Amino acid sequence: MVRVATHLDAIAAELAASDGAEAHARLADRTIETLRDIRDAAGPGDWAAAAVPAVRSHPIGALMQDCPLTRHAFARPRGYPGDAGLLDLIYHHPDAGDAVAAAGAAGRAAYAVTAGTAPCAAVRERRRILAAAIDRAAAERPGAAVLAVACGHLREAEISAALRAGRVGRLLATDQDRVSLALVAEQAHKLSPAIATRRLSVRDFIAAKATTEAEIGRFDLVYAAGLYDYLDERIAARLTRKLFGLLRPGGRLLIGNFLTGLREEAYMDAVMDWQLLYRTEAQIRAFAAEISEVDLAGIHYAADSGACVGYLELERA
Template identity: 45%
Template structure:
C-alpha cells in the first residue's frame, strides 16, 4: 500500500524533512540488523493476531485497544531508528484495511487536505456535526472502531485543549475589558470560539483566525460571519517575515502547530508572537507530550507523526524565546498529561 504523502505549500515550514532532521538529531539510531529483525518479527505477530481477531468477528474496539497498547509498548522499547523502519511494514500489512474502516483513522492516513492534523481531522475528535455523514457511511467494523478511537487519551486531551482555550479567552476578556483582541495561529476551524462566553456576549473586539489552509479559512469566515472573528489566509513563514500587518493583541495562542515545528522555528515564532503582544499580554502554545499512549498507532495506521515535547523541552523553548526577567512564565500539563502547555505573560 502506497500511502499519500503530505503536499505542503512550503510556507508553513511544517515539512517532513524538517521533522525527520529534528528527530535524527534528538534520537540518533543505535539499532542493528539483528534488532530490526527481532522487532519485525514481534510486529508481525502483533499485526497477525489483530487480523485474526478481525476475521474471527471479535469485538473491533477490543482488537483496536490491544493493538494500540502493543504498538505503544513496542515504540517505547525499540530504538527510534528501528521504529521508523517498522512504520511502513505496519502500513502495508493487510490488517490496515480493517483499521482504515474507521473514518477517523482513514482521514488521517489519506490526508485529503495534503497534510497531517488538519481541521477536519480535529472535527472527528470533536465529534462535530460536519463529519456525521462520514461516520454514518462507515462499515459496522468502522463504526465500532470510531466509537472507540474518538475516546483515545489523545482525543480526550484535544477536547480539553479546545475548552481550555475558550476559558483563557474568557478570562482575559474579563480582565482586559470589551476591547480584548485575540490572535489564533493555525486556527483550523476555530471550534473553541463556539464555547466562548466572551465572544457570545460581545466582549471581544477582534479575534483573528490565521491559517494556511484555504478550506479552514473559508469555514471560519462562513461560520463566524457578522462577529468580531476575522479569518485570514496566512502561514508561519508569513508571520516570521512580517508579511501581515495584524496589529497587537491581548492574547496570542497556537494550539496544534508546535507539534510540527523544530525548536529553532518554535523559538522564532514565539519571539514574533511576543512582539505582537500588548503590555501584560499573554502567549500560549501547546504540544503533545511523550506521555501519549496511542503514539504507535498514530504513526503507523494514521500516518500522523508528531514532535513530542517534555516539560523540560517547553522550558527550553521559553527560555530561548524571551528574557525571563521581563515576563512571567509557566509550563503545565492537561489532566491526562497527553498535552503540555507553555504560557508567557508580559509584565509591561
C-alpha cells in the first residue's frame, strides 16, 4: 500500500517553510498532482479502502477545506454532490461572491487553483455550449421550445442571446431541487417571460407519469448537461429514450458527460468527496442504445476543447 502520509507530509513541510497566499496556491496544485500519483500507484481497491480515508484524516485534507469550492463540494449543503451552488463557484458567478470573500486569503489562493483546473474550465465551457445550443435552436426555429433537464440555476440562460432577444418561445426548466427552481423562477422575471419551471426528477421522466406530451408538450431542443455524470448505464439509456421521445421532428437532444483520464479525478474523489461516472466516447454513444435507428435522423459526438467532456447530440427524424 502506498504510504499516503509520507507523501502528504512532504507537502505540509513545503507549506511550513513558506508563507502567504502563494504558498497555499502551491499547496493546492501539489496536492492535486500528488493524489493522482497516489491513486495510480494504489490501484482501485487500495485507493478506495485505505488511501481516501488517509487523505481525509491528514492535516492537508483539512487545510484544503479552506478553499470555498472544495468545502462546498465536501459539505453538500443541499444533500447531494455537484449542486447548483457548487457550479456557481466554478462559474465565478456573482451569487457565489460572499462564499469566496469569506474564505480568507489562503482559501481564495487555493480556490484560484482549484477553479482554474481543466474540469472547472470544462464546466464553464459547457455553460457556453448550452447557451449556443439554445441560440441555434431559436435561429433554426423561431419561437423554439426548449427543455432543460436538471437545470440547476439555469445559468446558461443568462448568456443566451436568443433568450434575451425574445426568440425563444418557451424554455421549461426542470430539476428535483426546489431551491434551484425557486431561484430560476425569480431570475426569469429579469431574463425572459419564456422561462417556466417544473419540479421533475429522473424517475419522473423515466416513469413518464408527469412528462407525457399532453403534460409538458414537445420540444425543439432538449438538453441535460451535468446529470448523466451521476447515472448508471441502464438508467442513462432509459432516460435518453424518454427525452428523445419528447422531441419534435427535427429536434435535437444534447447530452454531456465527463470523460475518463482527468488529472484532478483523485482530488475530487478524496478531498472534495465529489464522485462522477467518467466515461469513454463509446460509453457515451451507448446512451442511445434504446433508440431505434428509424427514429434517428442524425447522431453526432464531439469532445470539448480540453477533451474533458464528451457531448452526444441526437436528432429526431
